[in-house]
Amino acid sequence: MNQKRDKVSSYLEGERVPHFRSLSEIEYKEVYGPSDWRKELPEPGEYPFTRGIHKDMYRGRLWTRRQQSGFGTPEESNERFKYLLGVGQTGINMDTDIGTKLGLDPDYPLAKADVGLQGTSLCTYEDMKALYADIPLDQVSSTLIVQPPYSAVIMSQYLLMAKERGIEWEKLIGTIMNCALTQFVGPTYQAITTFFPIDLTVKVGLDLMEFIVPRMPRWNIVNINAYNIRETGVNAVQEAAFALSLAVDYIKALTQRGLDVDNFARRMAFFSAAHMDLFEEVAKLRAMRRIWARMLKEKFSAKNDKTLWFRTAIQTSALPLTAQQPLNNIVRATLQTLAAVLAGTQSIHTTGYDEAYSLPTEESHKLSIRTQQIIAYETKVINSVDPLGGSYLVESLTDQMEEKIWELMKVIEEKGGFIQCFKEGWVEEQINEARYKMAEAIENGEQPMVGVNLFREEDEEVKINLFRPESDMQRRRIEYIQDYRKNRDQEPVQRSLQQLNDLVRKKPEANLFEPIMQAVEARATLQEIIDAMREAVSFSIPR
Amino acid sequence: MSSKGKRIVVGKMGLDSHDNGIRIIAKWLMDTGYEVIYAGLYNTTERMVQMAIEEDADAIGVSFLGGEHLFYAGELVRLLRKQDMAHVRTLLGGVISPEDVESLRKVGVDAVFTPGTMRAEILERIDHLLMERPSGKRDK
Numbered sequence: 001m002n003q004k005r006d007k008v009s010s011y012l013e014g015e016r017v018p019h020f021r022s023l024s025e026i027e028y029k030e031v032y033g034p035s036d037w038r039k040e041l042p043e044p045g046e047y048p049f050t051r052g053i054h055k056d057m058y059r060g061r062l063w064t065r066r067q068q069s070g071f072g073t074p075e076e077s078n079e080r081f082k083y084l085l086g087v088g089q090t091g092i093n094m095d096t097d098i099g100t101k102l103g104l105d106p107d108y109p110l111a112k113a114d115v116g117l118q119g120t121s122l123c124t125y126e127d128m129k130a131l132y133a134d135i136p137l138d139q140v141s142s143t144l145i146v147q148p149p150y151s152a153v154i155m156s157q158y159l160l161m162a163k164e165r166g167i168e169w170e171k172l173i174g175t176i177m178n179c180a181l182t183q184f185v186g187p188t189y190q191a192i193t194t195f196f197p198i199d200l201t202v203k204v205g206l207d208l209m210e211f212i213v214p215r216m217p218r219w220n221i222v223n224i225n226a227y228n229i230r231e232t233g234v235n236a237v238q239e240a241a242f243a244l245s246l247a248v249d250y251i252k253a254l255t256q257r258g259l260d261v262d263n264f265a266r267r268m269a270f271f272s273a274a275h276m277d278l279f280e281e282v283a284k285l286r287a288m289r290r291i292w293a294r295m296l297k298e299k300f301s302a303k304n305d306k307t308l309w310f311r312t313a314i315q316t317s318a319l320p321l322t323a324q325q326p327l328n329n330i331v332r333a334t335l336q337t338l339a340a341v342l343a344g345t346q347s348i349h350t351t352g353y354d355e356a357y358s359l360p361t362e363e364s365h366k367l368s369i370r371t372q373q374i375i376a377y378e379t380k381v382i383n384s385v386d387p388l389g390g391s392y393l394v395e396s397l398t399d400q401m402e403e404k405i406w407e408l409m410k411v412i413e414e415k416g417g418f419i420q421c422f423k424e425g426w427v428e429e430q431i432n433e434a435r436y437k438m439a440e441a442i443e444n445g446e447q448p449m450v451g452v453n454l455f456r457e458e459d460e461e462v463k464i465n466l467f468r469p470e471s472d473m474q475r476r477r478i479e480y481i482q483d484y485r486k487n488r489d490q491e492p493v494q495r496s497l498q499q500l501n502d503l504v505r506k507k508p509e510a511n512l513f514e515p516i517m518q519a520v521e522a523r524a525t526l527q528e529i530i531d532a533m534r535e536a537v538s539f540s541i542p543r
Numbered sequence: 544m545s546s547k548g549k550r551i552v553v554g555k556m557g558l559d560s561h562d563n564g565i566r567i568i569a570k571w572l573m574d575t576g577y578e579v580i581y582a583g584l585y586n587t588t589e590r591m592v593q594m595a596i597e598e599d600a601d602a603i604g605v606s607f608l609g610g611e612h613l614f615y616a617g618e619l620v621r622l623l624r625k626q627d628m629a630h631v632r633t634l635l636g637g638v639i640s641p642e643d644v645e646s647l648r649k650v651g652v653d654a655v656f657t658p659g660t661m662r663a664e665i666l667e668r669i670d671h672l673l674m675e676r677p678s679g680k681r682d683k
Contacts, residue, residue: 098558098609110587113614114558184560190584191560233563323638323658356658357640358610432566439567443662452659466640469610542585 018445023277024235026400032392037399044385048293050286050398051386052344053309058382062090063340064347065372066143066313070095070120071359072473073480074131077120080362081135087366088373092142092174093349094131095119096154101184102195103150103530106477109543115474118359119145123526124484128157129164138167142174143223143313147183148205149196149512149533151176153526155208156517175220175269175313176212180205181246181422182225186232189428195541200504200533202419204512206253211513213264220269222250227315230273232431233438236284237401241408242427243270244291245418248409251300252417262304265296270312274336274343276320281336282388283397285312285343290402291409314340315349319438321356324451326464329353334371341375342388348372358467481525492522497532504536547576549673551634552594553604554582556615561608564636564658568604571662572669588618595623595631601673602632602653612639613646620651632672636660 020028029036042048045055054060067089070077081092097119099111105123106115115121122128137158146154155176162172177183180202184191192198209221226243234242247268254264272288274281292310296302316336321329330353337350350368352360360368376382388394415421422428441447448454496519503510512533519529534541553569555562562584573579580598582591595603603619616635623631635647636656644655654668 098560102558104558110585111558113611114609117610118559185562188560188562191562194585231563356638358638435563435566436570439571439662449659453661462641466642543587 018448022280023275024237024280026280026397032396034392036396037392041389047308048290049309050290051389053289053311057344057385062376062382063345064091064141065089065369066091066093066347066349067365067368068093068095068145068349069365072116072120072469073477074120074122074127078131078133083362084365084369085140088369091347092140093145094142095145097121100526101146101150103527105481105525105527107481108527112474112478115477116469121477122154123481125157125160125520125523128161132161137162137165138171144174144176146177148178148180148201148208149530150526151178152204152208152513152516153520153529156520159517160521169216172216173218175223176208177223177225178205178208179222179225181419182228186228186431187422187427188232188431189425196530196534197537197539198423200537206257207511207513209254209264210257210259210511213259213267219267221264221267223269223271223313226270226272230275230317231319233319233435234431235434236275236280237404237408238430238434239273240284240288240405241412242418244288244405245409245412249417249419261296261300261302262307265302266304266306266309270310272312272314273317274314274340275317276332276336278335278339279394279397281339282343283394283401285345286398287402287405291405311346313347314345316340316351318351318355320449321351322449322451323356324456324460326353326356326462328451329355330367333368337371337375338381341381344386354464354466357464361465361467363465485525488523493524496522497524497528500529501532501536504533548578550578550580550598550600551602551604552580552582552591552598552600554586554591555584556586556588556591556605557611558585559607559609559611560584565606568636568665571666575666588615588622591619592622592626592628595628596626600631602634604634606635606637608638612637613643616647616652617650634669
């Protein structure tokens, strides 16, 4: 019998899904009952925060609607920011282009074709001011998506801008992502290590955290990017265990610098994925809250309750989104957003349905915000805190996820921690294995994807409005940076770069954040500052 | 198997480092009998073509997820022609709009694969492309 006939008759006999395993390969039972879970639950807002970090959760305050945005020139991105705030976005999520994320100015040969495509190009202090024109820094929270060492430059631009506007740093609200190993496309080795040496990357990240902690009580010093880890194809257990293990490395490093865990850990936050397996994703986030609280209390002797709060932003996972029948992605993103809400997250980016084609159009961006608003205002799912709490299934799954995450964290700890595992290539192996497995599961139908390996429409003609960058944007940015370097007072630039270079060479232990900020203030460009450090350690990059 | 011994240089060009897809394709090609030379990330056009020359490749496979495809595909095809390497097939994959798939074909890219294309189709098309003509320089 041919496959098509076979499919037709199987529907007629009663449709069945191929198996009942979770995305992390936990076998769902036919039914859950008191034999699977019979315990007391803590109240919401009480240790270990299984039911959420706040007593009243979304009744007190809705999650922050924070759509990632950034493309082209800073001026163009500023327009999009204002548009998003105008339709009801409540926080800014600023994304930089890849050149910026690799410390390359737009006229660097290898960077030219990528300028402004996957984020906004941000190389000078004036760029930052253009990006945030008319936006009240002390009223809207901002997430700045960039990793070390480049994060030190971008943070400097932001702080200098606040200073110029007369806004005290302690009033700034937001996050610098600042995670050395996860920001780019997850912790893949070549992507993280090619443009800057890994040890110095980690160090500058810590320098920045150390600088912020005493000065900016409302600013998150790091956002551990579990999302990008997940998007490589690993499962929910790996996502959580990798991210939490990396957090352990950061906590240990900051403690070794003499910082008190109760001063900084409450300013560490996460950025996690919401994939399609709704109950497992809810269980994952509940388990992560519990692990964070227990770990900080028992392992790091934290005393302050706020230190024990696991806070995470969510982006709905783009991996399950399809180029086929793109409107289906609206449904997927809605369900993923619902999972994030049911799990009690702090902020959400709902991924655009056009993700498999381009950056989101204005229309698609708005739809993401409306999706969240409909869930918030119309469905009533926010009316009670932790609405899935006490469900035999969800509680049992939360226990299982917690156990599996702890187990994997132990393996990583025994190997010397996450950073060590990354450097030795173990993380890379895990990721590649997961990628091949994911591809295989889609090929053989184990992971059903509607429109791709199920209900596919051959010869489908996709009609979709797509975002296009302005055709002369890259040329304009290249000209801009070349003019910028010509038309400035050169002496302070050279002096500040020389100081930074000397410091890296002669005092490797010194905190580099303030010298970096001085170079930004002197009008050095992003790449000039990064090059000063590269040269100090004789690190060469591809051209 | 017809594809046995055919050589493909596979990699990413420019700064885009999204490499889930290209890694998976590289493995599928190897599993089916191709010799894959994996160039990794951050390659220039010159480097890709140089590798194709050095490795006596039958095809170059690259992927783009950030919108750089028109720029690099154009450069790649031009440089191959200039170097008298026009017999090297160009295979391209990634996040590419239907309109751009057409533009890429016009530029001279031999095959474009967009998200959701299944393994069987990808391998069949590559087999077919590389079978049409005997191997590159070897029989010149």
